[in-house]
Amino acid sequence: MKPIMILDTTLRDGMQGTGINYSLEDKIQIARQLDGFRIDFIEGGFPLSSRKEAEFFRRMKSERLEHARIASFGSTRRPNHEAEKDPNIRALLEAETEAAVVVGKAWTEHVRQVLKTTLEENLRMVHDSVATLKRRGLTVIFDLEHFFQGYNDDPAYALKVLEAGTDAGADTLVLCDTNGGMLPADVTRIIQALPQERLAPLGIHCHDDTGTAVANSLAAVEVGAIHVQGTVNGWGERCGNANLCVIIPNLCLKMGRETSCCGNLRHLTSLSRFVAEKANIIPEKRQPYVGEAAFSHKAGQHADVIIKAAHLMEHIPGELVGNERRLLLSELAGKSTVMKKMAKYGNFDKSSQAVQELTDRLKELEEEGYEYEAAEASFDLVIRKALGRYRPLFELRNYHLESFKATDSPAKTVGRIFLQADAKELMGAAAGLGPVETLDDCLRDALAMSHPFMERIKLVDFAVRVLNPERATAAKVRVFITSSDGEKSWNTVGVSENVIEASWQALIDSMDYYYNNYVIENNGS
Ligand SMILES: [Zn+2]
Numbered sequence: 001m002k003p004i005m006i007l008d009t010t011l012r013d014g015m016q017g018t019g020i021n022y023s024l025e026d027k028i029q030i031a032r033q034l035d036g037f038r039i040d041f042i043e044g045g046f047p048l049s050s051r052k053e054a055e056f057f058r059r060m061k062s063e064r065l066e067h068a069r070i071a072s073f074g075s076t077r078r079p080n081h082e083a084e085k086d087p088n089i090r091a092l093l094e095a096e097t098e099a100a101v102v103v104g105k106a107w108t109e110h111v112r113q114v115l116k117t118t119l120e121e122n123l124r125m126v127h128d129s130v131a132t133l134k135r136r137g138l139t140v141i142f143d144l145e146h147f148f149q150g151y152n153d154d155p156a157y158a159l160k161v162l163e164a165g166t167d168a169g170a171d172t173l174v175l176c177d178t179n180g181g182m183l184p185a186d187v188t189r190i191i192q193a194l195p196q197e198r199l200a201p202l203g204i205h206c207h208d209d210t211g212t213a214v215a216n217s218l219a220a221v222e223v224g225a226i227h228v229q230g231t232v233n234g235w236g237e238r239c240g241n242a243n244l245c246v247i248i249p250n251l252c253l254k255m256g257r258e259t260s261c262c263g264n265l266r267h268l269t270s271l272s273r274f275v276a277e278k279a280n281i282i283p284e285k286r287q288p289y290v291g292e293a294a295f296s297h298k299a300g301q302h303a304d305v306i307i308k309a310a311h312l313m314e315h316i317p318g319e320l321v322g323n324e325r326r327l328l329l330s331e332l333a334g335k336s337t338v339m340k341k342m343a344k345y346g347n348f349d350k351s352s353q354a355v356q357e358l359t360d361r362l363k364e365l366e367e368e369g370y371e372y373e374a375a376e377a378s379f380d381l382v383i384r385k386a387l388g389r390y391r392p393l394f395e396l397r398n399y400h401l402e403s404f405k406a407t408d409s410p411a412k413t414v415g416r417i418f419l420q421a422d423a424k425e426l427m428g429a430a431a432g433l434g435p436v437e438t439l440d441d442c443l444r445d446a447l448a449m450s451h452p453f454m455e456r457i458k459l460v461d462f463a464v465r466v467l468n469p470e471r472a473t474a475a476k477v478r479v480f481i482t483s484s485d486g487e488k489s490w491n492t493v494g495v496s497e498n499v500i501e502a503s504w505q506a507l508i509d510s511m512d513y514y515y516n517n518y519v520i521e522n523n524g525s
Pocket of ligand 1: 178207
């Protein structure tokens with residue numbers, strides 16, 4: 001079986017997603033990550049569309065990529081124009097990439113109503129555009145827009161478009177489900193009807209409007225496609241593109257297909273989170289393979305089985321894709337869950353005093369309103385404290401926050417903090433909009449010089465929940481904070497009747513967790 005080539009379009013189709021915008025610098029950093037993961041083609045953007053897009057290709061020329069080929073994207077030449085002089089084709093050539101993705105029409109209705117030209121002229125546009133790029137030595141990937149719908153409407157014409165691309169020397173003919181309306185059975189039926197032996201190799205590009213982009217892509221591979229397009233995390237126009245973070249492990253682990261990324265699967269989770277961070281989107285917890293919940297197990301029976309024989313409960317070990325197993329804690333938590341969490345610090349017997357004490361402590365904390373299912377980093381600190389394996393990052397002397405508001409200006413907060421770290425008295429000050437942000441800034445201000453690792457830690461999510469709303473203003477609140485250093489993410493919790501105090505607990509747990517697990521243990525900062 002032939003290896004499957006992967007084209008990532010995070011930086012082109014992915015940029016069409018709602019709320020997604022990568023700066024030029026982000027795009028370059030994402031391209032480096034994709035190359036490190038050994039994606040075959042990185043579609044970098046549409047050089048004709050803006051200066052930022054064209055600048056990306058210029059900058060990428062000086063990047064030494066290990067594996068990936070950069071591809072520019074554009075459409076076939078305009079009707080009744082010469083390809084060599086056409087602005088679309090010129091922009092593709094001027095991007096000076098090794099590969100070009102050229103998109104053309106395969107649906108007669110689009111040729112007539114959108115291009116407003118004849119069916120014959122569209123075939124010439126395809127042929128000229130592909131042939132011109134091939135003559136300049138580029139790898140040419142020909143995307144057939146709305147191919148499946150076009151085929152359903154007029155199969156003979158859709159086939160002519162495939163033949164025009166083949167005759168002109170296209171390296172790959174990519175069948176696109178541009179409006180995302182197909183189901184796997186449609187994809188299979190249509191591809192099986194094509195005379196693959198006399199066409200250039202086929203590829204697939206799916207959108208997720210029916211929730212089947214991944215299934216459609218895999219169906220296409222099963223019937224002969226050897227090139228798959230998609231985006232990291234599946235983000236893209238409307239409901240998104242086919243999710244490469246699902247397709248790639250499925251190809252490698254489930255279908256036994258070869259891709260150049262298969263050897264790098266253990267970096268998949270960090271690739272997914274890296275792109276999420278650049279997109280400034282909170283990673284979807286329930287995402288297959290790479291989501292935080294993908295290998296999470298609730299306490300009780302499941303956790304018991306996991307400890308005895310993980311393969312009886314999990315479809316793959318999470319480590320294969322760089323994810324990790326999380327055992328969720330809850331009031332039902334048995335000793336086995338607690339033991340598993342403690343395993344990192346040594347072998348503990350179920351009947352040992354340490355296990356009993358921690359199980360009791362956990363119950364107490366849960367009664368106070370703490371909830372560790374989504375705050376494993378805070379629970380790690382509870383264990384460390386119980387085992388005498390905890391070193392506080394600092395000791396608080398006091399903090400002081402003052403919020404003020406005038407009639408026609410927004411509320412502001414100023415704050416100061418005094419603390420002791422490594423036998424030194426430190427002070428930090430900051431001004432910000434909200435109290436939590438200000439407190440966080442004060443803390444960073446105090447520790448920035450002596451603890452440079454603080455700079456790597458970012459708060460990526462902050463959630464507040466009222467625990468007993470019937471008690472109105474005296475209700476307890478629970479604050480969850482998600483932090484990240486760009487690679488790893490961890491969650492912490494705080495509980496109090498005072499929202500600032502609850503936030504403070506979650507905030508220092510976040511810093512303490514990182515300090516105890518990654519700074520002291522690696523003996524660096
Ligand atoms: Zn698309």
